[in-house]
Amino acid sequence: MKKAEIIIDKYFLTGSVDKRIYGSFIEHLGRAVYGGIYQEGLASSDEQGFRKDTLELVKELEVPIVRYPGGNFVSGFHWEDSVGPKALRPARTDLAWRVIETNQFGLNEFADWSKKAGSEMMMAVNLGTRGPEDAKNLLEYCNFEGGTYYSDLRKxxxxxxxxxxxxxxxxNEMDGKWQMGHKTAGEYGRIASETARMMKWLDPEIETVACGSSSLTMPTFGDWEYQVLDECYDEVDYLSLHQYYGNRSDDTADFLACSKGMDDFISGVVSICDAVKAKKHGGKNINLSFDEWNVWYHSNEQDKEIKAWDQAPHQLEDVYNFEDALLVGSMLITMLRHADRVKVACLAQLVNVIAPIMTSDTGAWRQTIFYPYMHASVYGKGTVLMTQIKAPVYESRTYGTVSTLDCVCIWDEEAEAVTIFAVNKDLEDDAEVSCDFRQFEGYQVEEHIVLTHDDMKAVNTEAAPDTVSPIHSEASKLENGIFSTVFGRHSWNVVRLVKKHETVK
Known part of the structure; x- marks a missing residue:
């Protein structure tokens, strides 16, 4: 059995976890809204048409914030179409996804749904076909108490x-030529600056996210970030990152190495943010909003068959397998290891569309990626310890030398708990792992959750929803201050250690 070591020190900290790092995303795309979170007339829907089965699974995930309404969709979105009496709302062509948008679910319905889900809203404004004044009007509608045109319209x-x-x-993704109202970095930086400035005049308590590159592979990556921030550094709080991965060559080892690419991506963008800060003698850090991330490739071919100008087609409906869950776990670990700068993140998306939750007319079920996302959201609270790893490595085709073990430790000092998230990427061997825990006197192993499967391509379906599901392991022990465990080959692991107090009799 191969050996590995986790090295932590309770005084060496990376940063506090912002709960919004476990956010998600609902776009008017495919069946994310219609048939996903909203389906009038269904027996399992409530009086507002919200699917109760979906809501229960979203609550299980404890999603803190949800980005809405796009995505590419927002660059042609007229928010006024989505409010007021439903009978008066116009149906529109959506050029982003070549479908008909009925607007029967809109801004206020999403606000109601978010409250029922226990989530906050992360709203996107249209800077593609619209601009600063429209963004200011939308903010007035949403946030102003009353006594003005748009606030009274809301009332x-x-x-x-x-x-x-x-x-x-x-x-959204304003560097992409697929985007309605696509702009150069200079053009976008100026409009983002003016929009944020006007919005903060109206509501100084809001935070704003500027668009970074829509992908690490964009030819303008790096230069785009620098130029945009050079224009809007003073007015914005976050810069966005978007990245999706896929196992298109059926090379599992290389696919699982994608988290190293994600780590390099984050480090690179942080460096650019800090370069602009230094140039401007700035007094603040621009933090990161990784507001689109996931595995996305399974549905690419079937989506080519979708008929144009349909309504809520089965689009981007990736059926996730077990190896996808492992990479999602590693991606969560990667973002947490940068918790000092990655403060917001959105798994794209939440229901049906490249999502942890799938639905049909007869039910809703958890995809394989549901579990690492849920475990991180529920247990990943507190402060990230600067986690060092000594583990075997392997050579990946795309990313070079990669550790077989991805790991991060999070200390919730208030709850007196430490959580270890770990992915063993080794496809052949278990890992015998140790960690010196003597600084955490009185802590004991509470539980060790494992997600694993012999078949890397195993999936969950409505008929067999528990094919890939967590089990409990007895492998973890803490004796004389030394933690030891076994992380099985190709497995996602969650180990909870909690301080025990002696009962006074």
């Missing part, structure tokens, strides 16, 4: 209290 729609949305995306 006339039945919402006396403001939605009080605090986090705002300034457009």
């Amino acid at each position: 006339s729609h039945g919402y006396a209290k403001p939605h009080d949305i605090k986090l705002w995306c300034l457009g």
Whole structure:
């Protein structure tokens, strides 16, 4: 059995975990909204048409914030179409996904759904076909108490209290030529600066996210980030990152190495943010919003068959397998290891569309990627310890030398608990792992959760929803201050250690 060591020190800290790092994303795309979170007339839907089965699974994930309404969709979105009496809402062509948008679910419905889900809203404004004034109007509708045109319009729609949305995306993927209203870095930087400035005049408590590159592989990556921030550094709080991965060559070892590429991506963008800060003698850090991330490739071929101008087609419906869950776990670990700068992240997306939750007319079920996302969201609270790893390595085709073990430790000092998240990427061998825990006197192993399967391509379906599901392991022990465990080959692991107090009799 191969050996590995985790090295931590309770005084060497990476940064506090912002709960919004476990956010997600709902776009008007495919069946994310219609048939996903909203389906009128279904026996399992409530009085507002919200699917109760979906809501229960979203609550299980404890999703803290959800980005809405796009995505590419937002660059042609007229928010006024989505509010007011449903009978008066116009159907529109959506050029982003070549479908018909009925607007029967809109801004206020999403606000209601978010409250039921226990999530905050992360709203995106249209900087593609619209601009700063429209963004200011939308903010007034959402956040202003009353006594103005747009706040009183909200009230006339039945919402006396403001939605009080605090986090705002300034457009989406504006460097992409597929985007309605695509712009150069200079053009976008100026409009983002003016939009954020006007919005913060209206509501100084909001935070804004500027668009970074839509992908690490964009030819303008790096230069785009620098130019955009050079224009809007003073007005924005976060820069976005988007990245998806796929096992298109059926090389599992290389696929699992993608988290190293993600780590390099984050480090590179942090360096660019800090370069602009240094140039401007800035007094603040630009933090990161990794507001689109996931595995996405399974549905690419079937999506080529979708008929144009349909309504809510089965689109981007990746059926995730076990190896996808392992990479999602590693991606979560990677972001947590950068918790000092990655403060917001959105798994794209939440339901049906490249999502941890799938639905049909007869039910909803958990995809394989549901579990690492849920474990991180529920247990990954506190402060990230600067986690060092000594483990065997392997040579990946794309990313070079890669550790077989991805790991991060999080200390929740208030709850007196330490959580270890780990992925053993080794496809052949288990790993015997140790860690010196003497600084955490009185702690004991509470539980060790494992997600594993002999078949890397195993999937969960409505008929067999538990094919890939967590089990409990007895492998973890803490004796004389030394933690020891076995992380099985190709496995996702969650180890919880909790301080035990002697009962006074």
